[in-house]
Amino acid sequence: MEQTPDTGADGEVSACICYNKRCYGRRKAMLNMAEFYYFSPTGGTRKAGEIFCRGISEHIKAVDLGVKDRAVTKPESHLAVIAAPVYGGRIPSVVTKKLTELDGRGKNAVTLAVYGTRAYEDALLELNRTLEGKGFYVAASAALVAQHSIVPEVGRGRPNRQDEEEILAFAGKVLEKLECGSDSPVKVPGNHPYKNGMSVTMTPVSSPDCCQCGKCAAICPTGAVKMENGEILTELETCIMCMACVAACPKHARALPDVLQEKTEQKLAGLKSVHRENEFFL
Numbered sequence: 643m644e645q646t647p648d649t650g651a652d653g654e655v656s657a658c659i660c661y662n663k664r665c666y667g668r669r670k671a672m673l674n675m676a677e678f679y680y681f682s683p684t685g686g687t688r689k690a691g692e693i694f695c696r697g698i699s700e701h702i703k704a705v706d707l708g709v710k711d712r713a714v715t716k717p718e719s720h721l722a723v724i725a726a727p728v729y730g731g732r733i734p735s736v737v738t739k740k741l742t743e744l745d746g747r748g749k750n751a752v753t754l755a756v757y758g759t760r761a762y763e764d765a766l767l768e769l770n771r772t773l774e775g776k777g778f779y780v781a782a783s784a785a786l787v788a789q790h791s792i793v794p795e796v797g798r799g800r801p802n803r804q805d806e807e808e809i810l811a812f813a814g815k816v817l818e819k820l821e822c823g824s825d826s827p828v829k830v831p832g833n834h835p836y837k838n839g840m841s842v843t844m845t846p847v848s849s850p851d852c853c854q855c856g857k858c859a860a861i862c863p864t865g866a867v868k869m870e871n872g873e874i875l876t877e878l879e880t881c882i883m884c885m886a887c888v889a890a891c892p893k894h895a896r897a898l899p900d901v902l903q904e905k906t907e908q909k910l911a912g913l914k915s916v917h918r919e920n921e922f923f924l
């Protein structure tokens with residue numbers, strides 16, 4: 643016998659987005675537990691990801707992929723939320739490397755590519771393919787906008803209140819999809835072969851205001867910053883220009899060289915008044 647849709651107290655049917663014929667759009671309960679893997683040198687990716695996590699699970703185990711030399715282990719729960727910033731339309735190499743340590747067999751994943759208003763290009767596709775290659779079933783994905791970590795006037799304050807509402811609504815739909823057991827694969831934009839990775843030609847440098855506290859060296863996810871004979875040295879070969887050291891410096895003594903900062907500001911100037919919409923894929 644054919645079942646009828648559940649209705650809420652107000653008699654309203656909550657529409658289900660999964661298109662699974664057995665699912666009739668029941669409102670779904672939060673998960674008990676989920677893992678949140680994130681890389682967030684300046685905090686925007688983490689902020690966006692935490693909003694999503696709040697909407698999907700009672701308890702979250704957060705794993706910072708930016709901690710150098712910390713091995714990542716198999717998720718304990720059934721769902722892993724994986725959030726990464728977009729660099730040059732790709733996922734930072736340090737993230738893809740860490741994700742290949744994960745065993746995702748039998749696990750669901752939700753992916754979030756967080757970008758600074760310009761474009762996310764192949765990043766979400768790259769993130770999903772990397773995880774699928776590790777055995778995850780990627781149930782849902784989103785391209786979310788955050789303040790640009792080099793030019794903060796671009797997308798300033800994002801994710802904001804409106805973003806929060808959209809991300810929480812998305813979390814509700816992901817719960818519905820997971821609970822009704824849909825296994826329809828998520829399709830995201832992007833091309834393969836991916837565009838070439840961004841080349842780093844300059845690194846942040848320390849000014850004479852530096853008090854040699856060592857915070858930049860401690861936070862650098864690639865080990866590019868070294869303190870040698872009372873001097874802060876930064877290796878061009880390993881720096882990914884993530885801006886973590888700039889954001890962490892208590893003396894505001896670390897910045898990109900003026901020439902690169904100005905060039906980037908000029909390149910992104912036209913985006914200061916642009917409001918890019920978040921995009922959700924289920």
Ligand SMILES: Cc1cc2nc3c(=O)[nH]c(=O)nc-3n(C[C@H](O)[C@H](O)[C@H](O)COP(=O)(O)O)c2cc1C
Nearest residue numbers: 682684686687727729730731758760761788790791
């Ligand atoms: C090296 C670098 C490259 C970036 N490339 C892009 C890009 O291709 N497209 C874009 O929209 N934003 C780009 N951004 C902006 C970041 O994706 C955005 O600010 C993100 O929120 C940063 O994450 P975080 O705050 O967690 O560090 C780039 C930022 C950096 C530092």
Ligand code: SF4
Nearest residue numbers: 852853855856858891
């Ligand atoms: S964090 Fe800033 S003050 Fe501390 S060592 Fe690095 S540049 Fe110097």
Ligand code: SF4
Nearest residue numbers: 862881882884885887
């Ligand atoms: S030195 Fe480069 S890689 Fe290290 S924290 Fe600074 S910007 Fe990021």
